[in-house]
Amino acid sequence: MNRYFQTPPVVKNLIIINVLVYMATALLPVGDTIMQYCALSLGTPYFHTYQFITYMFLHANFEHIFFNMFALWMFGRTLEYELGSQRFLTFYMVCGVGAALIQYLTALAFGELPLLLVGASGAVMGLLLAFGVMHPNAVIMLLIPPIPMKAKWFVIIYAVIELFLGWKGVGNVAHFAHVGGMLWGFLLLHWWKRRGTIRF
Incomplete structure (x- = not known):
């Protein structure tokens, strides 16, 4: 089968875990308890x-998990094949944890605590x-509006928009x-490149 239509193991398992956790929080009586103890509850007594x-494995609603898992599947497959499964998982987790750290530091700086954070979006x-x-x-085909755009421009534009929206709250x-x-993804990629473990 063409590799394009296959899903490598880490991406597949991440999607499965996220979907199972979402189903548990949405359907089981313990869903609220899972959210209470596993969401990132910064500045609250529930923080651990x-x-x-x-x-990273919790999502607020169906739309939230759908778009995150779709993006994980779209971009993650190529990256896992190129980086290898172990390095790909390391990259994913570092970006997810790093995203939460950045959000925490900015919330602390702007006095926006307490803060509840869920979702794989940072990773x-x-x-x-x-x-x-x-x-x-x-070339990435955008959904809204449906126009093609080179990946480098899409990433730059998306980052600038996110920075602006974050600054404006x-x-x-x-x-x-x-x-x-x-940011953490960029730093980790270039650290690996300087060490000669990846090329691009």
């Missing part, structure tokens, strides 16, 4: 350091950044977490 990891934004860096001239979205995931 492990939440910097567990928050997924790291993948988008990596795809744009490693395949700058690949627009919406109930962790915009700085998105930017943070991209």
Whole structure:
């Protein structure tokens, strides 16, 4: 079968875990308890350091998980094949944890605590950044509006928009977490490149 239609193991398992956790929080009586203890509850009595990891596997609603998992599947497959499964998982987790750290520091600086954070968006934004860096001239077809755009321009424009929206405090979205995931992804990619472990 053509590799394009296959899903490598880490991407597949991340999607499965995220979907199962979402179903548990949406359908089971313990759903609220899972959210209470596993969402990143910064500045609250429920905060625990492990939440910097567990928050990535929780999602607020169907739309939230659908778009995150779709982006993970779209960009993650290519990156896992190129980076290898172990390095890909390391990259994903570093971007997710790093995104939460950036969101926490900005919330602390702007006096926006307490803060509740859920979702794989920060880690997924790291993948988008990596795809744009490693395949700058690949064409991405946007959904809205439906126009083609080179990956490098899409990443730059998206990052600028997220930074602006975060600065303005627009919406109930962790915009700085998105930017943070991209930042940590950029730093990790270039660290690996300097060590000669990857090429792009």
